[in-house]
Amino acid sequence: MDQFDLLVVGSGPAGRRGAIQAAKLGKKVLVIEQGKRVGGVSVHTGTIPSKTLRETALNLSGWRERGFYGRAYRVKQEISAEDLRRRLLITLDHEVEVLEHQFARNRVQHIRGKASFVDPQTMQVVKDDGEVVTVSAASILLAVGTKPFRPDYMPFDNKTVLDSDELLEIAELPRSMVVIGAGVIGIEYATIFSALDTQVTLIDPKSTMLDFIDKEIVEDFIYQLRDRNMKLLLGQKAEKVIRQNGKVELTLDNGRRLMTDMVLFAAGRMGATDTLNLPAAGLEADARGRLSVNPETFATKVPHIFAAGDVVGFPSLASTSMEQGRIAARVAVGAIAKEPPKYFPYGIYAVPEISTCGLTEEEVKERHIPYECGIARFRETSRGHIMGLDTGLLKMIFSLKTRRLLGVHIVGEGATELVHIGQAVLNLKGTVEYFVENTFNYPTLAEAYKIAGLDAWNRMGDIKSEL
Template structure:
């Protein structure tokens, strides 16, 4: 194969959400594009061990346990008495298989070449692709490069992972049976999502977190509501505690905390951070350097310190979500080729698929208070809505934060059924500069959960009206 056949306008390293969208966006601009993926199946971590598996597992658990319908049919309602790992994995494998085909077809339809192997830089514009034995099988030249390699679970040296009793968020999908008890180390998004899923299955879960709060970037009232629901599922929280050691044997594990507490359990899920998967890229050959956690620094155009090399997705840090990674990939491709592009990425929704789920967009109360921005709060509770009664969700809530100066919506926070879907209504209002009055004047279908926006908007405007009456 001659040099011209191996030269591309853009080479994307990694085929996860960010890499896919970068490659397809560049291809639609008429550029010659190749994606290098070390797995035989495209889709990256998001599709094989991250977003798609964990969310599919969550839906399977909700369905098989009947958890969401217990307020309707009674606390003993359950679709299946004994839920096994094969019950959960059957749907999982089906969804992953279908999604792999979707991604593969999208790349092929846009004439993006997929190169299987591990990528590493041989120079700023040259990428070597190696096979499983480390032998170079292709050398690709690239005018532009997008690094979208994602992350892998961090594995502290003092914890012995055996893949059976002590696992990370990748290994949790390979468990042979549903544990009776579990310790989850780390109360970030991944840890709390899995803690809630296994608690719904009936596993007694203990969450250990070194920080005094879980999900400290979320609205504090919403987080407290989540903790209440998880405690109702027999989850125990050990906050402000660090893990000194984890020992595992044939009968189970013992997690020893720095305070001296010892927590026995069938298994331990260690989910305390992730590491950028950049160590095999030979970044120095391209003039790049990762930080201590393997992440790359980028500017507002997702460009690294090397002008023609971009990075997107989890490898650049927070928020490390599939949705934002996709948009970052699209934007990076447009910036790379000098195409005009606009985005409202600063108002991205954050979705956390706990049970119940959380989603928000915009500022939190803490952020507005710190910034000295005057605001009013409007709240709607699902139990006040006919739809909430119909579906049996008595705990859900929607919260609006509204500027008392110009009446614009500054933040939307949703907790409960459909939170990650409902958030987009608030996001649309905010991105168009809409005010709370727009929500008051809008007619929503009845009965729906979306009505919560009108109820919360009325709550906020009534409070603002009262304030105006007493304003001296």
């Protein structure tokens, strides 16, 4: 039996960051990955593939130029699924190569196979060739990620009714698509295929979407989707889904019937913990396969076993998963782990992008904080005109008492990049004066910060700062 300081199950964002952090502290680390290549869901079926698909779709469709040349404009007239897959494979190869090099450079050992607990400190790994290896470690980090939720009533066939993992392998682009689930994954894929001129219908039992995002941003986002003829059937549930003659028929709970070429079921994900034999380690997962942890150390109820990433639930971001993995690894090997900054950005790579950091207007109201908002529309910037943008909105919320920035919320081109300016000001406790008095490159979309800052400053009047 091989003995390690840290055993990491899963090589996604949390697993790889945790493994490398422990290795940099001089510890002996082993990573177990059941996939064909390292990288986990993030590299192979989640974050990187969906964002690569988005970028490819926008480039080949000419989406970003349609403000100038009209909605019929296309860079490539006939876009195929193979066009999308070709760029995807190049990107994935690069990501895997970088990760393997990081493991080699930091002397992180890794093997392929399915891991399961034998006891709280021992795991067995079944390799593809059937060989069974037993390993033990002083500490264990579970970073197994999630897999699509696949209910029994959905007639999945990997062709016309698919989950979000299978969508990446489609043979041809559908003319019409129904997406079930208005969560982040469903919305991202729905808007990407809409940009490829697929007729998309989005269905969700809830009457609202993205409830953790500022309501004004969501309203602007929904307006843009409807403006391009996406159908949003919120507050409606697909009760029956039948495949017939190469099509799919859906019956909703209100009696409405839909016929479509393809159905994407994206209503939730499950923690990939079902094969770990958790009871042998004294652990149990919830109904969605997720593990409960201490939010500061990411330790489970078994002190030397940690969990990080999507398997512990919200916010389920690659960026936050990396930090969780790093903190968990430091605690696991006895190093000091500083708490990360309070505010982190949330990015939704839909078309258009949404990104947010800090408090929403709804949260500010709940806390009874006197506040004022500043708004900038991308079309108000010279860069926006140069890019042909008719849409795009940046919103900032400031405290009237301290004049400090409380939240920044963006919908539009480049939102996930622009948000980091607001994130820095939030974590450094900056005020509205930062945006009013600072100089931004001209012409840039970042100028929207100054416009929104001035908008708020004018509304705030002469209220004095108490800082």
